[in-house]
Amino acid sequence: MSTKSNVKNETTERWFVLVLTIWGAAVFVTGYFGILSNINTIWVPLLVIAGITIPVLAYYFSEDFRSYIWSIDLKHLTIYHVWRIVAALIFFHYGSQNLLPTQFTIDAGVGDLAVGLLVPIILFLRESYTKYLVFHIFGMLDFAIAVGTGFTFNVLLNDPLMRNVITYPIVLIPLYGVCITGALSIMTLDRLLKSKYYSEKLINDFQK
Numbered sequence: 114m115s116t117k118s119n120v121k122n123e124t125t126e127r128w129f130v131l132v133l134t135i136w137g138a139a140v141f142v143t144g145y146f147g148i149l150s151n152i153n154t155i156w157v158p159l160l161v162i163a164g165i166t167i168p169v170l171a172y173y174f175s176e177d178f179r180s181y182i183w184s185i186d187l188k189h190l191t192i193y194h195v196w197r198i199v200a201a202l203i204f205f206h207y208g209s210q211n212l213l214p215t216q217f218t219i220d221a222g223v224g225d226l227a228v229g230l231l232v233p234i235i236l237f238l239r240e241s242y243t244k245y246l247v248f249h250i251f252g253m254l255d256f257a258i259a260v261g262t263g264f265t266f267n268v269l270l271n272d273p274l275m276r277n278v279i280t281y282p283i284v285l286i287p288l289y290g291v292c293i294t295g296a297l298s299i300m301t302l303d304r305l306l307k308s309k310y311y312s313e314k315l316i317n318d319f320q321k
Contacts, residue, residue, distance in 0.1 A: 125181040137289055144284035154276055157287060158264050164292025165299070172300045182300050187245050190301050191235055194252055194294070198229030200286050212277045220262040224255035246305045253298045260291065 143149045171178050201222045208218030228251065235248045266272040278287055 121177050122181045122184050125177050129178075129181065133293070137285075140285055140289045141281075144279070144281040144288075147281070149279045149284055149288075150276070152279065154267055154271075154279065157275075157279060158260075158268060161260065161287055161291055161295075164288065165295040168293075168296035169299050172296075172303075183304055187301075187305075188236060190297060191232055191245060191248060193297065195229050195232050196290060197225035197294070200290060201226035201229065203283055203286065207277060207283060212274060214266045214272050214274050217262050217266050217275075221259040224259055228252045228255050242305065242308070246302075249298055249301050249305065252294075253302060256291075256295055256298060260295070263287070 140149075172182060173179070201224075204213065204218050204222035204225065207213045208215065208222065231248060231251070235244050238244050263275070263278070267275040267278075278284065
């Protein structure tokens, strides 16, 4: 990678970290002081969708941001998912206190725990494109199930227990962790699929 590209990636990384810090601080403060607990729960899925969509759009429309994401080691993009173990434990705790719907606790908690525990296994395996692709597809499927179950109980069933997801500290999961995880998962899968395509195209062109 050229020096110019390194400088661009370093600049983008600083902005990326700054945005994540401000975002996290905003969710923490509004959650800790109970500001979010006063909003209509219909805003939760809308905020989650926005939190995933905006970074993904930035990835597709900003060459600098896309270049930065592609420069991150796949190991780091995988290790990040360890945080889902903590999320699972929080879901289980809330579920044990009857503060969340049972099915939502199972779908969100068990899936996150499985993905988080899978991380060290994936890193231990021999370095390969396939292991990362399988892991991130699995992680994305689990993510989709958890978000889908949450949407069902929140919007379609209007379960009153779902109001607890906008209380501190669990609010950090949907409005921060889920958004970042969803966005990064989409970006990582895009990167993996395109890397595979370009690698195969290069081999085919070389063999002609």
